Amino acid sequence: MREARINRRVFLRGVGGAAAGIAATSLTACGTGTSRSVDSGGKNSKTLVVRDSGGTYGDANQKAVYEPFTKETGIQVKVVNIEYAQMLAQIKQGRPQFDVIDDSMADFVLFKQQGATQALDYDRLKNSKNAGIAKSLLTTHAIGKNYWASVMAYRTDAFGGKKPTSWADFWDTRTFPGSRALQALDADLPELEFALLADGVDPDKLYPLDVDRAFKSLDAIKSHVKKFWDTGALPGVLLGREEVVASSVWHGRLDALIKQGSPLAYQWNGARRQSNGLAIPKGTDNLDAAYQLIDFSLRPEVQAAYAELYPMAPTVPAAYKKLSTTTAANLAGSAAHLESGFDLDVEWWIKNQDAVSKRWQEWSHA
Numbered sequence: 433m434r435e436a437r438i439n440r441r442v443f444l445r446g447v448g449g450a451a452a453g454i455a456a457t458s459l460t461a462c463g464t465g466t467s468r469s470v471d472s473g474g475k476n477s478k479t480l481v482v483r484d485s486g487g488t489y490g491d492a493n494q495k496a497v498y499e500p501f502t503k504e505t506g507i508q509v510k511v512v513n514i515e516y517a518q519m520l521a522q523i524k525q526g527r528p529q530f531d532v533i534d535d536s537m538a539d540f541v542l543f544k545q546q547g548a549t550q551a552l553d554y555d556r557l558k559n560s561k562n563a564g565i566a567k568s569l570l571t572t573h574a575i576g577k578n579y580w581a582s583v584m585a586y587r588t589d590a591f592g593g594k595k596p597t598s599w600a601d602f603w604d605t606r607t608f609p610g611s612r613a614l615q616a617l618d619a620d621l622p623e624l625e626f627a628l629l630a631d632g633v634d635p636d637k638l639y640p641l642d643v644d645r646a647f648k649s650l651d652a653i654k655s656h657v658k659k660f661w662d663t664g665a666l667p668g669v670l671l672g673r674e675e676v677v678a679s680s681v682w683h684g685r686l687d688a689l690i691k692q693g694s695p696l697a698y699q700w701n702g703a704r705r706q707s708n709g710l711a712i713p714k715g716t717d718n719l720d721a722a723y724q725l726i727d728f729s730l731r732p733e734v735q736a737a738y739a740e741l742y743p744m745a746p747t748v749p750a751a752y753k754k755l756s757t758t759t760a761a762n763l764a765g766s767a768a769h770l771e772s773g774f775d776l777d778v779e780w781w782i783k784n785q786d787a788v789s790k791r792w793q794e795w796s797h798a
Contacts, residue, residue, distance in 0.1 A: 492742035540574035559730035581764035610677030616660035703773035
């Protein structure tokens with residue numbers, strides 16, 4: 433799920449980097465699939481240009497969103513797979529070659545700070561009204577489209593039949609002995625939230641993060657961490673080789689291994705959710721069609737169709753009634769997982785990531 437995660441580079445560059453127009457993208461396409469792309473906007477009343485990250489993520493958009501939207505409205509959807517810096521440069525020049533942006537909610541905070549996106553008129557997004565979308569995803573300049581999450585994974589044959597049920601269990605190497613793996617700074621944001629949950633902090637009181645307390649908690653597990661993983665595939669490799677018995681992981685990365693019979697499982701309690709969303713750049717001359725597509729994307733049946741194709745969870749609760757039981761149970765936004773997890777506070781991380789990264793580097797090399 434790499435293309436949907438918040439990339440560390442966005443935060444390393446920070447708001448200052450965005451101001452200079454040099455921030456890196458937060459999305460990197462994975463898989464072998466590709467979306468159709470165009471070099472120019474080709475704007476008219478029957479054509480809408482959407483920026484998404486392509487790959488298998490883009491393929492799912494084509495099948496679940498763009499093609500049925502075109503069938504219903506007659507509006508053709510073309511796709512560009514460009515990165516944050518190029519998007520921002522086009523908007524600043526007043527000539528965006530796209531009408532809708534599909535991107536991480538983290539990037540949309542930066543876009544807003546740069547005055548690059550339009551304030552949303554929620555009266556034009558009928559499917560957002562009373563839909564149960566989390567308030568944190570109903571922002572002034574972007575609306576959440578789907579969830580993904582970082583969760584715990586473990587070997588089901590490692591603990592004599594016992595199952596870890598919390599990050600406190602992950603930290604409890606006496607009851608659940610064996611080596612661990614946690615995410616490296618090169619992969620994404622440090623997992624301070626997991627350290628705080630392990631230390632007894634209530635999920636509803638995580639933010640603002642108590643950084644000192646988090647690193648003290650990390651001190652307690654550090655000697656048992658065999659590897660700080662830097663790619664999404666590595667937790668599955670480490671678990672599969674029995675080099676570790678438990679690891680944090682981007683949800684979905686173990687699905688193929690589990691289906692093949694590997695003794696692995698996810699543990700959802702304390703999952704750290706992040707999300708992608710939709711926004712409208714300043715300067716588009718295709719505003720009506722842009723609102724139509726965003727509103728269409730929020731229909732429960734459309735959100736469900738997308739989730740059946742790609743393991744990112746709908747933000748609209750009614751969509752889960754339209755999903756297969758198997759698909760719904762394996763998504764970060766299911767009712768049970770929403771209750772047991774939490775949403776990453778993007779704005780806190782943007783403000784504090786540089787300081788946390790510096791401290792992480794010092795801690796990890798000490």
